[in-house]
Amino acid sequence: MNQPSLSYDFLTATLQDQPPVAREWPLANGVTARWRERGILELVPPQLDDHTDRVLISCGVHGNETAPIEVANGILRDIEQGRLPLAVHLLLMFGNPDAMQAGERYLDYDMNRLFNGQHAKHPATREAQRAAVLENAAAAFFEQAPNGCQRLHYDLHTAIRGSVFERFAIYPYLHERDYNREQLCWLESADITTVLLHSQPAATFTYYTSRHCQTDALTLELGKARPFGQNDLSRFEGINQALRRLLSGQRDPLPAFANERFQLFRAKYDLVKHSDQFRLYLHDQVENFTLLEDGFVIAEDQDVRYQAHGGNERILFPNPKVGNGLRAGIVIEPVAI
DSSP states (O other): OBBBSSHHHSSHHHTOOOOOOSEEEOOOOGEEEEEEEETEEEEEEESTTOOOOOOEEOOOSSSTTTTHHHHHHHHHHHHHTTSSSOSSSSEEOOOOHHHHHHTTTTTSSOOOGGGGGGGGGTTHHHHHHHHHHHHHHHHHHHHHHOOSEEEEEEEEESSSSSSSSSSEEEEEOOTTTTOOOOHHHHHHTTTTOEEEESOOOSSHHHHHHHHHHEEEEEEEEEOOOTTTOOOOGGGGGGHHHHHHHTTTOOOOOOOOGGGSSEEEEEEEEEEEEOTTOOOOOTTTTTBEEEEOOOOOOEEETTTTTEEOOOOOOOOOOOOSSSSSTTTEEEEEEEEOO
C-alpha cells in the first residue's frame, strides 16, 4: 500500500492496483482526497455549500483510449500540488484499469454496452463487474448532491477509426428533459461543435447517469486512440483548458446558443446485425460522419436491406464484426434544436 501524500500518483497506483494506506488525506489549498475504489478518487473543495457543482469525469472506460487518461491525470496532479484551485466537488474515474494496464479496449466485453443494468446479463465478465462498481460509485456521489447544485458528467474517449469531424460529443437520450444549450455552448469552448443527439435509451455510462442521476452528461470523442506516452496532447488542449476552467470556477460568459455554429445530428436508425450473413458495403477504413450518397446500399442481412435516402445521411461507428443481434453502425441525419 502507498502512503498518501502530495506525491501519490493516482494513475500509477490504479494501474498497479496499489490502494493508499488511508482512505482520506489532505491535499494542497485545503482540498480533501477520498479514495473510493481502485481508479475512483473523490476530491472535495475547501469551500462546499448547496450550490457547489458536482462533476464526474470518467475516462479509460475503453482501456486503450489513453489521451483522456493522461489529460485527466495532469489535471489531478495540478490540483494535488496546488497549481489548480478546486471550486467543484469532483469525482474522477479511470474506468477499466485492467484493460488500461493491458493496453486493450476491453478484456471480456465492451464496457460501454454494460451500463444501465446490462451488466447483470454478463455477470462472469470483468467489465460487467467493473461497470456495476462505476454505477454504484456514481449513484452514491450524485445521491448526496444538494438540490441547488449542477450535476455534470463528462465521459472522455478517443477512437481508432478516423472521423470527418475530429472531435464530437454524444448527448444521451433525455426522455422528457430538454437539451441544455448552455452545455452545448460549453462544448464550443472546448473546440467541440459536432454533436450527436441520441434518440433512444442506451447501455452507455452517460445514459445511465443522465437517466438515473439526473446529470447533464456527455460522451466526448476527442481524437485518435494511441498507447500511453504516444499522444500529442496539444490536440487535446481545448478539452484540457475547458475542464480546468470549469473545475477552478472560472465561469467566463458563453455566447448564446445558435444552431448555425454547430453540426447537430440525430440518430435515424441502427444497422442491426441479425445473422452471419450481414454484409456492410463500406470500406474498412471509412471515417465516422462519412456522407452517404442517395440510393447507396449501406448493408444487407438476409432479407433486410439498409439503403441511404436523401443524400444528407451519414454513417457513425460502423463495425460489421460485432456479434449477432448487436448494432453494427448508426445512420444519422442533420437536425436543429
